Amino acid sequence: MNTPPLASGPEGPSSLRPLLATVLEALGEGARARGGPLPAGGPSEVAARVRAALGDVLPDEGDPEALRHLVRALAEGAADPADPLCAAHLHCPPLAVAAAADLAVSVLNPSMDSWDQAPAASELEAQLTRALANEVYPDPLRGAGLGRYAAPPRGATSPHRPDALVTTGGTESNQLALLLARETLGPGVRLVCGGNAHHSLPRSAWLLGLPAPVIVPTPNGTLDPAALDKALHGPSIIAATAGTTDAGLIDPLPEIAALCAHRGARLHVDAAYGGGLLFSSRHRAKLTGLSAADTITLDFHKLGWQPVAAGLLAVRDDNDLAALNQRADYLNADDDTEAGLPDLLGRSLRTTRRPDVLKIAVTLKTLGRTGLGALIDQVCDQAREFAELVDAHPGFELHEQPTISTVLFRPASATDDAIAAVRRKLLTDGRAVFGRARAANRLWLKATLLNPTTRPADLAGLLELVEGTTPR
Numbered sequence: 001m002n003t004p005p006l007a008s009g010p011e012g013p014s015s016l017r018p019l020l021a022t023v024l025e026a027l028g029e030g031a032r033a034r035g036g037p038l039p040a041g042g043p044s045e046v047a048a049r050v051r052a053a054l055g056d057v058l059p060d061e062g063d064p065e066a067l068r069h070l071v072r073a074l075a076e077g078a079a080d081p082a083d084p085l086c087a088a089h090l091h092c093p094p095l096a097v098a099a100a101a102d103l104a105v106s107v108l109n110p111s112m113d114s115w116d117q118a119p120a121a122s123e124l125e126a127q128l129t130r131a132l133a134n135e136v137y138p139d140p141l142r143g144a145g146l147g148r149y150a151a152p153p154r155g156a157t158s159p160h161r162p163d164a165l166v167t168t169g170g171t172e173s174n175q176l177a178l179l180l181a182r183e184t185l186g187p188g189v190r191l192v193c194g195g196n197a198h199h200s201l202p203r204s205a206w207l208l209g210l211p212a213p214v215i216v217p218t219p220n221g222t223l224d225p226a227a228l229d230k231a232l233h234g235p236s237i238i239a240a241t242a243g244t245t246d247a248g249l250i251d252p253l254p255e256i257a258a259l260c261a262h263r264g265a266r267l268h269v270d271a272a273y274g275g276g277l278l279f280s281s282r283h284r285a286k287l288t289g290l291s292a293a294d295t296i297t298l299d300f301h302k303l304g305w306q307p308v309a310a311g312l313l314a315v316r317d318d319n320d321l322a323a324l325n326q327r328a329d330y331l332n333a334d335d336d337t338e339a340g341l342p343d344l345l346g347r348s349l350r351t352t353r354r355p356d357v358l359k360i361a362v363t364l365k366t367l368g369r370t371g372l373g374a375l376i377d378q379v380c381d382q383a384r385e386f387a388e389l390v391d392a393h394p395g396f397e398l399h400e401q402p403t404i405s406t407v408l409f410r411p412a413s414a415t416d417d418a419i420a421a422v423r424r425k426l427l428t429d430g431r432a433v434f435g436r437a438r439a440a441n442r443l444w445l446k447a448t449l450l451n452p453t454t455r456p457a458d459l460a461g462l463l464e465l466v467e468g469t470t471p472r
Contacts, residue, residue, distance in 0.1 A: 073226075082210075091300075092304070101363075115344060173270075179323070225255040253292070282380075300312070303404070414471070
């Protein structure tokens, strides 16, 4: 039996080239067969097509055409975030340069649990996480911004220095933030968050054995500092949101930060969605007060155009990360660490993990602050333009002007049941992908605009599809 070729090593490039050609061809075939933002037919028909392509999952004899057949089936049955009519979730179309960098990671297969498995990747991660942490927590004496960070000498210590950990996304970052709060303030610390907070926060409190969280109602979509103040009793971690999942709203961060300082509460900001605004000179001011947080969730596979996963947790004081330190002799023996081998085990709750930092670093280096900021400005402009279309149309109702790139709207005369049915009809037909959100006690369609190539005609087309599907 011939040994299947490896992706890395001397023969790796020659082995990969024909396979990459097959993948690219199959992606194109699948996209053409799909013909829109979503496969038509709904769950049962999509499942049937996948089962037909897959056949026997583990046949006695292998199929040399499996790569082509399964990639084509996956592409045909995919939701395509690069289609302008796919606008439901915080699900971005990845940049080509980021996807190419991700391929390099798959080929080299570094594992970020010890230096001897990822020598260069560990240093790249150290440089990038410090730089991004300094972007979030600027020091006026040092200056802020990517490209202006120099690593301290090896072994140097600095109290209250910001840092960041790479995570799988907002859920893991939020869980880590609560874990650090528990280890800092004790097991009795209570999560206090708004009804607008991401579901992962109360879920993480349950997972970590914290007291039942206090959920402050947010009838206007954002946290009210006065209501928040009344909810504080004993050791607390307040979780504010910069970019809510439903509407992209930002809590009043300066007022919440002042309240935390006054009441001695710890502050976490979930900026998984809105954190990307840091790179836009036009929109950065919306995050005023962010740097007062003890911990901050960031997510580059939302407003950063990265393949999943690309999350971070930034911390204002890297001393907090000592709570994650672990010792496993086969990964970070004391004498190895003392001899200068970097200790990676305390950089995550995971052991084996991919160097997701590479695609982020390649993107930031390729686009620069100006290029990334321009993409953010584009999608924010698109949301404003779409909101104007909705507001000017007599048959539609706009919830409110967008804060980031999410627009909530609804046919003016339709019931909640009719709106839900319209959304499902468009999904089943494969014609458009809208999200749904409940605000002001009513159901709204949600358009989350994350495709910088979307044109004004595409925005008008979104509205026309809803109008043509809504019962009269």
